[in-house]
Amino acid sequence: MRAHVAEGSVLRLEQLTKRFGDRAALDKISFSVNSGEYVSLLGPSGSGKTVLLRAIAGFEAPEEGRVSIVGEDVTRKPPHLRGIGFVFQNFALFPHLSVFDNVAFGLRNGGDKRTESDTRRRTLEMLDLVGLNGLETRGVHQISGGQKQRVALARTLVIKPKLVLLDEPLGALDANLRMRMRVELRRIRERLGIPFLHVTGSESEALAMGDRLIVLDRGAISQFGPPGEVYEHPANPNVAKFLNCYNVFDGSVQGDAFVTNHGPIPLARRVASSTPAYAVRYDRLTTRADAGAGLSAAYIASEYLGSAIMHFFETPDGKVVELEHHLSNGPPDAYEAGRTYRLSWRPEDGIAFV
Amino acid sequence: MTATEIIVEAADATPPRSTRSVGAYLLIAPAIVWMTLFLVVPMAMIVYVSFWTQTTFKIEPKLTLDSWQTFFSSSTYISSLWTTVRIWLTVLAMTFLVGYPTALFVGLFVKNKTLQTTLLVLCVIPFWTSFLIRVLAWRPMLGKEGAINILLMKAGIIQQPIEALLFTDLSVVIGMTQIYVVFMVGPIAFMLGRIDPNILEAARDLGAGFWRILRKIIFPLSLPGVVVGAIFVSVMVLGEFATSAALSGRKVNLLGNIIVTQVGSLKWALASVVGVILTFIMGVVIAGLLRIVDLKKEL
CATH class of the missing domain: 3.40.50.300 (P-loop containing nucleotide triphosphate hydrolases)
Structure with missing residues (x-):
């Protein structure tokens, strides 16, 4: 023993x-x-x-x-x-x-x-x-x-x-x-x-x-x-959810893309998991330039956290997407409530659980 | 210890008096009127009457110490005083010895709340019948040809029936213990039920065995329940007369029995003397028990 x-x-x-x-x-x-x-x-x-x-x-x-x-x-x-x-x-x-x-x-x-x-x-x-x-x-x-x-x-x-x-x-x-x-x-x-x-x-x-x-x-x-x-490197979608710093989307892999209700997302990092999902960190999202992967969502509200600011967006089907902006990266962008923005991130920042 | 008292007193003093309106005093008024008319006045009256002059057929409000002298010079009355104290202490000890383990079982070892309540209700079931029946039911149990003697003889344990079972101190103690034990179990089970199970687990984790946990943790935490139970039992036993009359064959005379007899023969002055003495003893007992724990802090 x-x-x-x-x-x-x-x-x-x-x-x-x-x-x-x-x-x-x-x-x-x-x-x-x-x-x-x-x-x-x-x-x-x-x-x-x-x-x-x-x-x-x-x-x-x-x-x-x-x-x-x-x-x-x-x-x-x-x-x-x-x-x-x-x-x-x-x-x-x-x-x-x-x-x-x-x-x-x-x-x-x-x-x-x-x-x-x-x-x-x-x-x-x-x-x-x-x-x-x-x-x-x-x-x-x-x-x-x-x-x-x-x-x-x-x-x-x-x-x-x-x-x-x-x-x-x-x-x-x-x-x-x-x-x-x-x-x-x-x-x-x-x-x-x-x-x-x-x-x-x-x-x-x-x-x-x-x-x-x-x-x-x-x-x-x-x-x-x-x-x-x-x-x-969260091992599965649930871990990503508990960590409270990932947007997690449902969907499935079709060819080179992870297809969600909000459109296809190009695949880069794949992690084997029992339930398919796509996760991307709040602080990897931007509205300033198209970084390769992304989706469209309407702006709802913001929350000031001291060192960062949290912006909340909602996709047409009601999924809330969070964007964290660190204030060390300059002043936050001004968003207009209800207007739709393109949220994007680099494909390699996303994790596809397949 | 003193620091605690200061904190407790400070907390008591904080509610600002100005916010208390006349309305608040109206709430307490009926109780004050009731207690004054039916408790304070009668008690003052009893003290007063104990100094009245008693003749064979009448009683006059002429102040005298005669009845007090009669009580303290009579060996019958003095011995009844000691009998009362002896029976009270014995019953108190018995209700604790029977009641504490019962409360421990119900309050601590029965985890299911429904079962806990059911068991406590079972303890109260004897109270669904009249007091006299509960007392008198002991006669066919304890008598010379009663259930216990029959069983013991049938089993061959004894040859002659035990006569000491009924019409003795023992039968009075058995009867009273059975009637009053529930008043000991209730408050103790209540206090035990309030002990956080994590505290007992912590004690176990720190290496304490069952007896040490019982002695150092459970008993001290249940002490307020023991004191409240002891007050209930003491007050009721000290004022008892029916159980001793029914189960002792008038051999055990408690102060309560003396009062009944004296009132029966219209000796109001002497009955009042005994009443004052009994009330005084109860007051001393309650005050003494309350010194053991600070109930204000515990409850």
Whole structure:
């Protein structure tokens, strides 16, 4: 068993399957996470990402397949014997305990006999690492959302897990705090060197955080690779949709062209896929010159994003097409509502899933 | 701890008083009138009457300490005071011992909400029949020729019927526990139902076993429910007289029984003395229980 485990892999899943009734919540999931790696897991709601995390932690029993931690099969082991830390979406702090007692809880759970002074030292060290010095005696209702997040993290990290699972850890924080905690999470992980598996529904969070990115769709892995690769080369139309930066058109290949309701588009890059579709990034579209491929659509509205501006167009059959204009490329064009424009892009910027 | 209290008090003080109109006070007026007429005035009256002068056939509003002296110099009354405290503590302990595991099962281990509600309704079913029937039904169960003795003798476990089952402290405790346990189960199950399951999973993930989770997480979080349940049970048991009358053969005399007897023989002054003492005990018990948790914070 140990032989075929990749060198340095901390977590390894083989053909993991979990069903609820007839529906497979997880369908033959296999992947591994290496030591010191930050892997983000992106999926829409209902894709099974939380179930997957709970199955790895041992809160859900899979019907088939295997979970291994550092080469040891833990599929049938209870959660606390797996050496996995779990950070819950709502933090799940113990409401009646102080910050200190929350963090020290795991250290006081029997196992190896530890003196109270040792517990105290390690707890304070961990509180220091996550930046909570001086808040030890506070109740967990008396601290802010970001501080609760840090307590949840410290409570998990203090027992020195081999792997940390985070279930949408930033979902309960406001936007500003979320950006700061992203940096914090990466800093803490780098200090400890423990691999993190971070589940999120936000594509920007997944791309920003992960050394590698898993895209989960309907209980199966759609793509697993470095963020840049997933972003530039989505493996199928659904991945392109989740990334929220691609216009995806239905249609089919006929000869040298991908034929959509909006007209034929010349083919350049082809990717094999079960469902045919054509994808082109929002920021590859232009109305200034004909770049080779394109379609006609009426202008609806624009949205200002700070560094860029998003223009929305609608084709005659009601498909909304988005065009992203980076403001570093000069001032945006002025469009007239209701007027039809030719949106075009270079054929090699488009991906044809065939 | 003190910081919490300050925050809680500050939060209480924030609603601006100016926005409260006369209309808001009208809402509470009927309740205040009702409580004043039928609770505050009668209670003041009982205290007052306890100092009246009682003669064999009549009672006069001439203030005296006679009835109070009668109560505290009589060994019968004093021992009834201790019996009341003893039965109350025993029933309280029994309702907790029976009720807590039941609540734990219903509130935590039954995941299906419908089944949970069904089980709680089952606990209430005995209340669909009258109080007296519920109490008296224990007689054919516990009696010398009752169901339990017959079963035990048929099974060959005992040769002679156990007579200690009925008309003793035991039968009173059994009867009261059965009647009042549901008031312990309800509040505890309610508090347990509010515990976020993720908290228990987090504790498990951090390596805590079942008993440690029960001791360190579940019990402290359910404590407000235990206190509310204990208040319900205490108030009802301390004021009891019917169960002890029906199941003890008048051997167990609680303060409630004394009041009934005294009122029956028109000894209003002494009945009032016992009433005041009983009310005082209840007040002390409730105040003591409320010191265990800050219900304002928990609920």
